[in-house]
Amino acid sequence: MMNVEFKVINFQDGEKARITKEFSQKLAENIFKQAKRHFDAAEGDDHPLLYSERGMYSTIAVAVDKITPLHLSEYPLKKAKDKRLKINTGMRVDLWCNYREVDYFIEVKRSVLNLSEKAKLRKETKEAIKSLISKIKNLKPKSKKLEWTEKAVRLGLFIVLPWITNKEPQKGKDEVIELLQRGFGPNLNFLSIWNLSQRMRVMDYSTKEKEHKEYNPFIIIALTFDVDDK
Numbered sequence: 001m002m003n004v005e006f007k008v009i010n011f012q013d014g015e016k017a018r019i020t021k022e023f024s025q026k027l028a029e030n031i032f033k034q035a036k037r038h039f040d041a042a043e044g045d046d047h048p049l050l051y052s053e054r055g056m057y058s059t060i061a062v063a064v065d066k067i068t069p070l071h072l073s074e075y076p077l078k079k080a081k082d083k084r085l086k087i088n089t090g091m092r093v094d095l096w097c098n099y100r101e102v103d104y105f106i107e108v109k110r111s112v113l114n115l116s117e118k119a120k121l122r123k124e125t126k127e128a129i130k131s132l133i134s135k136i137k138n139l140k141p142k143s144k145k146l147e148w149t150e151k152a153v154r155l156g157l158f159i160v161l162p163w164i165t166n167k168e169p170q171k172g173k174d175e176v177i178e179l180l181q182r183g184f185g186p187n188l189n190f191l192s193i194w195n196l197s198q199r200m201r202v203m204d205y206s207t208k209e210k211e212h213k214e215y216n217p218f219i220i221i222a223l224t225f226d227v228d229d230k
Contacts, residue, residue, distance in 0.1 A: 020155070111160055160176070176220065
């Protein structure tokens, strides 16, 4: 049985917020379940959440499909109009789906976190968080069929991959959660933590020339969303 926790960090009650909470919890759990299915099918030799963002898309798409059949990847959008340049900048969102009559525009980012380092976020992680928050706040539908209505939510999915070699860890799960709360500030809404089993914690990247193993004690999905229930 999988050991998954779901933590509510910042939540203002409302109909759409409650639907988003339900959707977020199902999405995170399904991502973890699909990752485990992949790992088991590969006989413990491959973990899909250890890949880059693009490598994770198929796992996330399968997770969404378990919730709703209404979803599209690389959905075309445009940024809100830049008043200085007076133009609309074309862009795409990683995934669109519809759940319980709410349109979700989902953007995905990921970052690794070395547990042997002192308790701080790397510059790259801070920039990834900042980029994710900025992007979801500036998304705007391009299609006239999906006009921006009260039934739309911009959702940021941030996958954190803590790892360590054979060094003594300088930070544990609670410290990582605290760092993410500081990094996201008031924009962090939910956290889902997958505490990996002993069988899934070790990934062996050793070669004939050099032994190299990495340990992944847990994986975190941080969720931030832009929702207005007024």
